[in-house]
Amino acid sequence: MSSERVDMGGYALIENASLAARNTLRVDARARLLAEIRDAAKLPELLDFPAVRSGRLLVLGEGSNVLFTGDFDGTVLAMATRGVQLEEGGDSARIAVAAGERWDDFVRWTLGQGYAGLENLILIPGTVGAAPIQNIGAYGCEVAEFIDSVEAWDTHERQVATLDRAACAFAYRDSLFKHEPGRYVVTAVRFVLPRSRPLRTDYAGIDEELARMGVDRPAPFHVAEAVMRLRLRKLPDPAVIGNAGSFFKNPIVDAALANALQREHPGLAAWPQPDGRSKLSAAWLIEKAGFKGLREGDAGISNRHALVLVNHGHATGPQLWALAQQVMHGVRERFGVQLEPEPVVIGAR
Numbered sequence: 001m002s003s004e005r006v007d008m009g010g011y012a013l014i015e016n017a018s019l020a021a022r023n024t025l026r027v028d029a030r031a032r033l034l035a036e037i038r039d040a041a042k043l044p045e046l047l048d049f050p051a052v053r054s055g056r057l058l059v060l061g062e063g064s065n066v067l068f069t070g071d072f073d074g075t076v077l078a079m080a081t082r083g084v085q086l087e088e089g090g091d092s093a094r095i096a097v098a099a100g101e102r103w104d105d106f107v108r109w110t111l112g113q114g115y116a117g118l119e120n121l122i123l124i125p126g127t128v129g130a131a132p133i134q135n136i137g138a139y140g141c142e143v144a145e146f147i148d149s150v151e152a153w154d155t156h157e158r159q160v161a162t163l164d165r166a167a168c169a170f171a172y173r174d175s176l177f178k179h180e181p182g183r184y185v186v187t188a189v190r191f192v193l194p195r196s197r198p199l200r201t202d203y204a205g206i207d208e209e210l211a212r213m214g215v216d217r218p219a220p221f222h223v224a225e226a227v228m229r230l231r232l233r234k235l236p237d238p239a240v241i242g243n244a245g246s247f248f249k250n251p252i253v254d255a256a257l258a259n260a261l262q263r264e265h266p267g268l269a270a271w272p273q274p275d276g277r278s279k280l281s282a283a284w285l286i287e288k289a290g291f292k293g294l295r296e297g298d299a300g301i302s303n304r305h306a307l308v309l310v311n312h313g314h315a316t317g318p319q320l321w322a323l324a325q326q327v328m329h330g331v332r333e334r335f336g337v338q339l340e341p342e343p344v345v346i347g348a349r
Contacts, residue, residue, distance in 0.1 A: 010039035011046055022078065023063030024125060025309070026242035027317045029346075031058075031076040038080050040099070040187040043153045047185075051075070057155070057182045058346065061127030062102070064244055065134055067309075067324075069317035070347035077185060079129050084109060087190070094148060095191045099129025103136070111221050115193040117146045119224040120200055123231045125238060125245065129186040133177040134342070135170045139227055140203030144170035148192045152177075152184040160187075172279075173249055173342055199223050205230055234305050242311030243302065247324060248282045248339045261335060282331075282339055283307045289330045299323040321345060 005014045017034035020026060032055070035046055046052060056074030060066065081100035088094040093115055097106055103126050107118045120141040130136075131143045132150050147165055154161040161184065169176040177184055199218055201207050209226035210218050218226075236243050258270045258278035265288070269281040286292060286306040293303035298315035300323070302308035309324055328339045 008042075008046075010037070010042035012036045012038075017076070019060075019063070019068060019072070019076065022060060022076075023066055023068060023244075024238040024242060025063075025067055025244050025317075025320060026311050027068045027315075027320065029068035029071050029317060031072045031074070033075045034078060035075060036078045036080050037100070040079075040081050040153070043185060043187070044158070046077075047153070047155060057185075059129070059185055061100075061130035062125055064125035064238070065130060065343045067244065067317060067320060067341070067343050067345045068347060069321050069345060072346060079127060079186075081187065086113075091196075092192060092194045095193065097128045097189050097191065099127060099186045099188055101128045102126075103128055103131055107224070110191075110193055111224055114195060116195065116197045116199070116220040117141075117191075117193045118143075119220040120203075120206075120227055122224045123228050128189050132168060132170070132186065132189055133175055134173055135175050137173065139206060139230075140200045142170070142172075144168070144175075146191050146193055148190040150184075150186055151188040151190070152186045154184060156183050172252065178344075201226075236302050236304055236308060236310060242315075243308050244343045246282075246305075246307040246342055247309040248286065248307050248327070249342050250279045250282045251285075251337050251339055252277050252279045253337060254278075257336065261337075280337065285331045285335055285337060285339070286327055289327070289334045291327045291330060294323075296323055301327065317347065 005012055014034040017031045019031055020028045052075045058072055058074060059077045079100040081098040083098040084101060085096045086093060087096055103124055106128055107122045110118050120139040121143060124136055124138060132147055135142055135144050149162050149164045150168055152161050201210060201223060206226050209230055210222060215222045252273060255276055255278055258280060262268050262270055268284055270278040272278055283306040291301050292306040294301045297319060298312040299319045300310045300312055302310050309320060324341060331337055331339050
């Protein structure tokens with residue numbers, strides 16, 4: 001079926017749009033209407049269209065945190081806004097970034113400008129606007145620590161809203177935006193980044209990688225290089241094989257269960273949490289349950305990292321989701337731990 005593109009000035013509309021190239025799992029799904037937004041000021045006009053206002057709404061960045069299990073019978077908003085503005089400099093910078101900017105490009109820009117904080121979050125796919133929604137994190141850091149505020153269009157109140165860090169209700173891979181889906185369209189994120197801060201190098205092999213690099217007094221760009229080397233070794237490249245990065249969250253369980261599992265399985269990593277519970281390694285659980293490297297048709301679990309669900313070619317969304325559910329069921333049966341997906345699963349029942 002053909003798709004017609006109409007430029008409206010500040011945004012473009014595409015009917016019956018393919019989403020295959022707009023999600024990193026490469027699932028062949030379609031949207032009833034796709035809107036590419038280049039000017040955030042045009043959002044109220046677009047959202048006032050009866051066809052948009054009366055249907056479902058999905059904001060999509062680079063599609064690196066979504067699994068489509070069917071077509072989307074609504075409007076997909078693809079933020080294509082650009083701009084990085086240094087609002088305040090000095091020892092601590094306040095930086096406003098348009099939602100459509102690529103996250104990895106922004107991280108590299110901050111390192112080039114001499115700012116610290118985001119080095120552990122390099123090489124994460126996606127857009128800046130998607131970062132607070134998921135509260136992206138890696139190698140012991142979360143983006144919430146460096147967010148000052150999020151600017152968004154509130155579709156309920158029909159006005160611009162500025163939500164400070166507390167209002168965003170950040171938690172592990174979670175935020176206010178995930179609990180009120182469709183209400184807020186993130187248009188910009190403001191960060192506060194220092195020139196200098198203690199580096200986080202004690203997580204998941206960073207210290208060891210720095211030692212291999214011959215670095216004994218690391219700067220932020222050294223940590224970024226170490227993280228890139230680790231990620232490129234462990235995680236498959238979405239440009240080579242379809243995947244959405246880590247598909248499963250590290251489960252947080254009661255301390256009693258974590259202690260019992262560690263007594264039975266001494267190799268299981270567990271990290272104490274502020275509330276007394278413990279975060280377990282989902283990758284370890286999945287691998288020990290026998291799922292690492294599993295392939296059923298074109299749907300599979302990466303043989304490089306057990307957290308990564310991969311599309312070897314032409315797997316459908318339902319096939320990928322069925323395999324993910326199989327993994328979750330197997331881990332629950334073996335260890336009594338319930339895994340949850342990191343990506344948003346669109347269309348799952």
